[in-house]
Amino acid sequence: MFPADAPAADRAAPGAPPEERPDLMVVGLGPAGASAAAAAASAGCRVLAVDRRRRIGEPVQCAEFVSSAFSIEDFSWEGIATQRIVRMVTAVQAERPRVSEDFRGRMICRSAFDQALARRAAAAGAHIRLGVAVCEVRADGGVRLSSGEFIRPRALVGADGPRSRVGAAIGQSNRQLVAARQFTVGLRQPYEATDIFLSSAYPGGYAWLFPKGSAANLGVGVDFHRRDRLKSLLRDLHARLAAEARVQAAPPSSTTGGLIPVGGRLRAIGALGAVSALLAGDAAGLTHPVTGAGIEAAVYSGVLAGRAVASWLAGHGNALQEYENDLSDLYDPAYARALGRRRELRRGFGRGVSAAEALWRGWIASPEYWADAAGPSPEVAARPPRNPLMA
Numbered sequence: 001m002f003p004a005d006a007p008a009a010d011r012a013a014p015g016a017p018p019e020e021r022p023d024l025m026v027v028g029l030g031p032a033g034a035s036a037a038a039a040a041a042s043a044g045c046r047v048l049a050v051d052r053r054r055r056i057g058e059p060v061q062c063a064e065f066v067s068s069a070f071s072i073e074d075f076s077w078e079g080i081a082t083q084r085i086v087r088m089v090t091a092v093q094a095e096r097p098r099v100s101e102d103f104r105g106r107m108i109c110r111s112a113f114d115q116a117l118a119r120r121a122a123a124a125g126a127h128i129r130l131g132v133a134v135c136e137v138r139a140d141g142g143v144r145l146s147s148g149e150f151i152r153p154r155a156l157v158g159a160d161g162p163r164s165r166v167g168a169a170i171g172q173s174n175r176q177l178v179a180a181r182q183f184t185v186g187l188r189q190p191y192e193a194t195d196i197f198l199s200s201a202y203p204g205g206y207a208w209l210f211p212k213g214s215a216a217n218l219g220v221g222v223d224f225h226r227r228d229r230l231k232s233l234l235r236d237l238h239a240r241l242a243a244e245a246r247v248q249a250a251p252p253s254s255t256t257g258g259l260i261p262v263g264g265r266l267r268a269i270g271a272l273g274a275v276s277a278l279l280a281g282d283a284a285g286l287t288h289p290v291t292g293a294g295i296e297a298a299v300y301s302g303v304l305a306g307r308a309v310a311s312w313l314a315g316h317g318n319a320l321q322e323y324e325n326d327l328s329d330l331y332d333p334a335y336a337r338a339l340g341r342r343r344e345l346r347r348g349f350g351r352g353v354s355a356a357e358a359l360w361r362g363w364i365a366s367p368e369y370w371a372d373a374a375g376p377s378p379e380v381a382a383r384p385p386r387n388p389l390m391a
């Protein structure tokens with residue numbers, strides 16, 4: 001399925017500007033793409049990375065929470081981490097909220113985070129172009145840009161989010177999506193927990209209130225085909241929390257939203273003619289099917305993808321398959337559990353189990369989420385995920 005060897009003789013055509021014939025073209029400069037570009041450029045590849053946005057990371061389409069297990073080598077969180085999170089509080093339907101002390105982490109300024117990662121990629125030598133969209137990915141691996149240019153890379157990394165063009169070109173598309181809507185509200189008092197709201201009013205998703213200093217991200221996610229409800233659901237939740245004197249009643253700011261893949265991991269490697277194509281981050285379906293968290297997996301998969309391309313270009317024919325195997329080892333066990341819980345949740349409704357019970361069992365803070373005969377014990381499963389870059 002893959003070009004057996006890195007085509008060593010197939011360097012840039014004499015006289016062609018280098019960026020028309022890069023070793024690697026990265027599509028998308030979110031955390032996955034910037035990490036892939038940095039890793040490949042650090043390994044000596046000539047990298048061209050493009051994003052259709054004019055400013056990296058803006059507008060922010062994220063609730064901005066990362067777990068305390070998340071670490072990046074040589075990365076300064078100064079100016080990026082906005083506050084610590086010490087617990088999770090889960091409200092199921094109208095029941096009394098349950099407190100879990102296990103889910104620590106930090107809130108980050110996502111735009112500053114994405115921009116810092118892109119600066120690392122540029123510092124490593126990647127050529128970055130903003131405000132340029134990929135309009136077409138051809139079956140032979142050629143890429144047409146919105147600027148009219150045509151790029152012929154030796155390898156492609158699709159880090160272009162949930163609806164990846166590179167993914168579509170290799171027959172890998174996210175089919176189950178949650179649609180989300182979020183805005184920023186003022187908080188009435190300082191807060192250090194992530195609040196999760198589980199309700200049958202949020203089918204396939206949940207609502208959240210994640211604090212960042214004097215403000216908070218308030219959002220709702222639901223199955224894609226119910227997305228027309230999002231506006232009123234979020235408005236109602238805001239009104240409720242304002243009535244409870246938890247958030248300011250003043251009109252919220254910065255309304256945003258986005259799509260979250262929840263159908264599990266896709267095959268992350270493919271070939272377009274002689275061009276190797278790899279997917280990373282959301283493009284590879286690497287968001288947790290229950291929580292929707294994907295920042296960490298985007299960074300880790302991006303680094304691994306960039307390294308795999310460099311290794312393949314250096315003549316290691318198995319490098320791409322090893323990338324696929326690494327992703328499988330890292331994410332398949334946790335995502336299989338999460339997908340199972342999503343399925344059970346759907347079956348749970350109307351089968352003698354109360355909606356509240358079904359919702360709670362399907363959520364990561366409940367012991368039932370982790371309990372099964374075959375899977376790892378809750379103690380093992382609850383350990384923070386291994387950082388593949390520190391292995």
Ligand SMILES: Cc1cc2nc3c(=O)[nH]c(=O)nc-3n(C[C@H](O)[C@H](O)[C@H](O)COP(=O)(O)OP(=O)(O)OC[C@H]3O[C@@H](n4cnc5c(N)ncnc54)[C@H](O)[C@@H]3O)c2cc1C
Pocket residue numbers: 027028029030031032033050051052053057061062063064065066132133134135159160161162165180181182219257258259260280281282283286287292293294295296298
């Ligand atoms: C509302 C919401 C809240 C979330 N909250 C959290 C959270 O709190 N914690 C967490 O861990 N995860 C969260 N996520 C998920 C997280 O944001 C994603 O998993 C993460 O952004 C994935 O990174 P990525 O680099 O794969 O993709 P993205 O960050 O989506 O980056 C893809 C980039 O590709 C670019 N692009 C797309 N198409 C093209 C094209 N044709 N040409 C050029 N450029 C293109 C886009 O402009 C974008 O910059 C949330 C998601 C949403 C929608």
